[in-house]
Amino acid sequence: MSYEKLNKQLIELVGGKDNIKAVAHCVTRLRLTLKDRDLAKTEEIKNLDGVIDVVSNEVAYQIIVGTHVTDVYNEFMAMLGLKPDGEEIEKPRAKGIKGIASSILVMISETMTSIIEVLLAAGMIAGIMAIISLTGLVSKDSSTYMIFDTLRGGVFHFLPVFIAASAAKRMKLNEYVAMALAVGLLSTNIDGAKGLELFGYNLPTIGYANTFIPILLGVWFLSIVTKYLKKIIPSGLQYFLVPALSLVLTFPVILVVFGPIGTLIGDGVNAFFNVLMNTIGNWIVVMLYAAFQPFLIVLGAANFTYPIVLNFLGTLGYDPIINHAATISDIAVCGAMFGYFLRAKKGHQRQMFGTVSFSALMGITEPAVFGVFVKYRRPFLAVIIGGGLGGLIAGLAGVKTMGFVWGLAALPTYLAGGTSNFIWMVISVIVGFVGAAAVAYGVGIPKEESEEELEEKELVEALESNQGLKQVCIGKIAEGTAIPLSEVSDKAFASGALGKGVGILPVQAEETIISPVEGTVTVAFPTKHAYGIKTKNGVELLIHIGVDTVNLEGKYFEGFVEQGQEVKKGDILAKYQADKVEEAGFDPVIIVVVTNSNDYLDVISASNGQADELLTVIL
Structure with missing residues (x-):
């Protein structure tokens, strides 16, 4: 048994056989349903040889081991005395008051x-x-x-x-x-x-x-x-x-x-909230929310303010706290990314900062928060200061949001609360943007990242001057727009733990997935959402369609290849209904990674935002 030692350690650290309720796997991870998650020693599991990461969420307790997960799973099940076929992961039921409260909030x-x-x-x-x-x-x-x-x-x-x-x-x-x-x-x-x-x-x-x-x-x-x-x-x-x-x-x-x-x-x-407004004043709540909303987004808790806003609109006819604070915070995020845009000297960095800055301007800050804030950390300080100042002004001026709106496009709606309401909101937004931009520009981009970019630039220059470096190009996989891997919603992929790569945002209701290389299909997952291909050069490519789409059990997916099949560049691997996947509550992004990235000098992603030439593997 190749993974006997690893599986023995996993069984012990998740609380023993008696704590394992159900087991399944997707293309990179074991997915466990545990009777009591508190018994699992997550940090110790993360440190095991053979474990890439652990993701514990409402779907399952997921142990990421890589694309050889099927072999690990089969031995894992054998050690549990269970058959590997026919097991389905169960959705964990809420336990105790905390679990019930979490389920209600979700x-x-x-x-x-x-x-x-x-x-x-x-x-x-x-x-x-x-x-x-x-x-x-x-x-x-x-x-x-x-x-x-x-x-x-x-x-x-x-x-x-x-x-x-x-x-x-x-x-x-x-x-x-x-x-x-x-x-x-x-x-x-x-x-x-x-x-x-x-x-x-x-x-x-x-x-x-x-x-x-x-x-x-x-x-x-x-x-x-x-x-x-x-x-x-x-x-x-x-x-x-x-x-x-x-x-x-x-x-x-x-x-x-x-x-x-x-x-x-x-x-x-x-x-x-009346107590807050009549004692310390609602200004402090507006200020704090505008300053710390990015942290709520990271925790996935920002949506929980919706009921509060709806309650305000239903009883007061306006929102005195949340949505204008959210708008100020969004614009401050935009300002922080604009500050980085002005500070960056590398072309692809400027492109990334510019893109996420515009997205935040439109009220969509997740790309900036997960793609830049979590990585660099310093922009959080920029929003705390810039957003906090803007929120302070709006709170003291008594700005009111007259509907369920936020973002730059919502600014005209503040006229419904009077001209003064609109003017103070505009002032607050400008202060938030300028303050965050100034702080972000001042604190700068961490030096470590600049050094990595310098190495990448040297590689690119070496390729352009043909200094003996061989390369494998990973071509078009689907119609869509290429995004940095750090912007995908699955943290395991976004961290690069499973290999370097890119994400592709689908643009068609039904997307066709084609092979970007010539090689052998090493993985054709039964649920048709994930495929592995190995080229003659030894490059191991993983194409993962959607996030957590293994739970759809093949619904909305159609596969055209089998494991062991030889494919040429342009052959159809699969088709899927991206719109239906999204309607079912799953992220339809296509994730492409080179799982053996460490075997090569580097894997460079395309910087033009197009999905035609995705990756270049430097052999």
Whole structure:
């Protein structure tokens, strides 16, 4: 057994055989479901020979060992006394109060994420109407203004309907059954109605428009009711009885239990922030959020502010804290990257900093945060100072966000709160940008990186002058835009631990993956999402389609090659529906790495952003 020592150590360090609930693997990692993750000694596992890294998330406890994972897995299963075939990894269930709270936060975050576009649209409509009314083209008292304002207001009034559909989709329920609950709550007979009784019980007067907590809890309860009804009702009658009975059983629970709970939570959030605003002032919260939002993005916690914002909009009609702080922080991130852009002397560095700077300007800061901030660390200081100053000004001036909007494009919407509101927001954004840019330029780029770039430049110059260096070019794999490997969302790949390479952002609904080299297929994963190719020169290439897409079990993928098959450059390896993969909640990025990068002098990625010539391997 080639990996007996490694597997013995792994079994011991994850808490023993009794702590292993299920095992599976993808193309580079063992994926374990552990009964108690606290028993796993993660840092010791990371230090084992043969282990590249450990990723512990809600999907699984993942031990990254490399592309020989199948051999490790087979021996691992044999040592556990289990058959390697037919094992499926289970999603870990929440344990204890902490686990339940985490599951609830994830559910809220993912539910909100699905409806962000329509909420943003409503906020932008408010900004457009504010600009038009200020110009005098349309009066606020006109029916034209009323029509478009109704479109905006309708989105928030019927928010429970959107929440119901989004939550039902996540919980694998019929969206229309869930929406029926929301429609019932928003009917004139229920929404804000007084004197209602249910079997003699006096119902409190609750307005369900603009709310999300009662319907979110209601859909969760609906999923439980539906599950148990399907267990006790014969399959031939389920189509007729389950929807009706689940609605009849769930609706009263919302009215009696979840409606009051939602009101209490909403009032509690408002009371908490009112205390802040009436004591130390909301300015400090705005300042701190604008300064530290990049850290929340790294932790994946930024989305958890959505419920707070929606609660503000539903109860106050505006957001006094979060979204303008987020905008100031985004622009400060843009400023920090612009400062690095001015400071950088290398062409490909300037291109990278310029690209992520523009992305942050549009309100998308993840490429900058994960691609630059985490790597260099110094830009965090720039945003803390620049974003903090901008947030301080906005907080002291009492800036308000009048809709669910953020980013540069959202600035006109602040006119809906008055000219003064708009002016102070613009000033805050400018201060955040300039402050972060100045600090980033001043602290500079770490010298270690500059030295690495110098070595790379020398290699390129040697190639251009034909000084005896041989190379293998990794050509086109798919239509799309090449991005630095550091920008992909999978941390194991992004860190370069699995080899140097690039990512490709797909641009077509259905992408075709072709072989970029001539060689032998060494890996053709059963779920059709990953392929390995070895060239005659010995270059080992891994093409991984999407992040965590092994969980799709082949859905949306079609494979055209088998392990051991010889392929030529341009042969079709696979096809996949990138849009469907993204709709299913997975990142559709194509990841390409040379897994034996350490065997070569260097692996240089293309710097032109195109996906035609991806990598050059220096032999």
